[in-house]
Amino acid sequence: MSQPSNQIADWDGVIAGLRESGALRQDAALPGRDDALPWSVMILQTIAAWIAAALLVAAVVVPAFIASNESAWIVCGVLLIAVATAVMRLNRQSFFLPQMAVPVAIAGAVLVGAGLKPDSWELPAFVLALILFALSGHRLLRFIAAGVMLAVLWYWMTPWLGRYNYGLREHATWMWQLAPLRNLLFSLALWWLWTHPLKLSGLGPAVWQPVRHALLWFWLGAQVWQAIGWHELFVAPSDADQWLAPNGLWLAYRLLDLLPLLVAVFMTLRRNPGLAARILPLAVLLPLCVLSPALATAALVLWIGLAEGRSYLTALGIAAALAGFGAFYYNLNWPLLYKGLLLMASGIALLLMWLSMSRRAT
Numbered sequence: 001m002s003q004p005s006n007q008i009a010d011w012d013g014v015i016a017g018l019r020e021s022g023a024l025r026q027d028a029a030l031p032g033r034d035d036a037l038p039w040s041v042m043i044l045q046t047i048a049a050w051i052a053a054a055l056l057v058a059a060v061v062v063p064a065f066i067a068s069n070e071s072a073w074i075v076c077g078v079l080l081i082a083v084a085t086a087v088m089r090l091n092r093q094s095f096f097l098p099q100m101a102v103p104v105a106i107a108g109a110v111l112v113g114a115g116l117k118p119d120s121w122e123l124p125a126f127v128l129a130l131i132l133f134a135l136s137g138h139r140l141l142r143f144i145a146a147g148v149m150l151a152v153l154w155y156w157m158t159p160w161l162g163r164y165n166y167g168l169r170e171h172a173t174w175m176w177q178l179a180p181l182r183n184l185l186f187s188l189a190l191w192w193l194w195t196h197p198l199k200l201s202g203l204g205p206a207v208w209q210p211v212r213h214a215l216l217w218f219w220l221g222a223q224v225w226q227a228i229g230w231h232e233l234f235v236a237p238s239d240a241d242q243w244l245a246p247n248g249l250w251l252a253y254r255l256l257d258l259l260p261l262l263v264a265v266f267m268t269l270r271r272n273p274g275l276a277a278r279i280l281p282l283a284v285l286l287p288l289c290v291l292s293p294a295l296a297t298a299a300l301v302l303w304i305g306l307a308e309g310r311s312y313l314t315a316l317g318i319a320a321a322l323a324g325f326g327a328f329y330y331n332l333n334w335p336l337l338y339k340g341l342l343l344m345a346s347g348i349a350l351l352l353m354w355l356s357m358s359r360r361a362t
Helices: 011-021 039-067 070-090 096-116 122-135 139-156 168-195 205-229 240-244 248-271 273-291 293-308 311-331 336-361
Strands: none
Touching (some): 039 096, 096 122, 139 205, 248 273, 273 311
16 A cells, blocks of 8 residues: 655556555546636636737737738738637647637738728628638637628628618518528528537538537527617518518518428427427417517527527527517517507416426326
């Protein structure tokens, strides 16, 4: 048996001592080492790294802008991107330096874009984000770059945004034609990336994981923002006649927004047919999802979280559903009496749904 010592042994020494004393079998499987820093330490180091990066970038950017030379901006931007990429590639064991390289790379891309002086910002932003995504192996930078590319794609599929000076009501034709297709593509991509293995087109999780997280946050944020700020553009007109008697085209577009949720539910029930009877009462919520694309997307994320056992998605889905319903209720151009009756009917429907599901569970 080993003699007592005042020196603290390392991990290998502790394991060797346990095996020597017989407390641990020689062929026992050992748990893998977890060298990850505590989340509180990572947050503090990330803040410190971004502050240090801001000072470094300022030392490069300020003289470049004082010179008022676009070529100097491009050269400085390329140098910043190259240095940041080298740091992220060569210092994988460090946490501070790669985190510091993230804002440096972003600043370099902004400098290059400013030096190019393009006629429109979308294409340079997409190309520079794609370059950062391809060169960097850092998850945070890939997440930010993927978010920028998704935002540009969304902008391209929203042709009236920032391009015309007509009134909002004159854009209804554009909205009815393109918005449902855009919503369908983004929602189907969200469902696919979160329910299938991250091995698409020969690329692994290192590529697709930041993409799916960026898609999740961007699309939920865009839908909630649309519901809160641009209600007249993305849902049916708010006068009572249209709400109570929507036409067939409006209903077809709303059902198209609901299609990804129905596909997700169908695929889950296909794997687990026994769930059909238990979740049938949830169908009472479908009319709300039909009325608002934001609620349909929130319900899709919530369903994926419950079906895949991901509490992260479940929490985001609940938060987005509350925000979407709040925006829908606030923008609903009804008297307060009718709004109160709507809330009362919703509460009664939820209570009946809970009672029905409780009885089926017992």
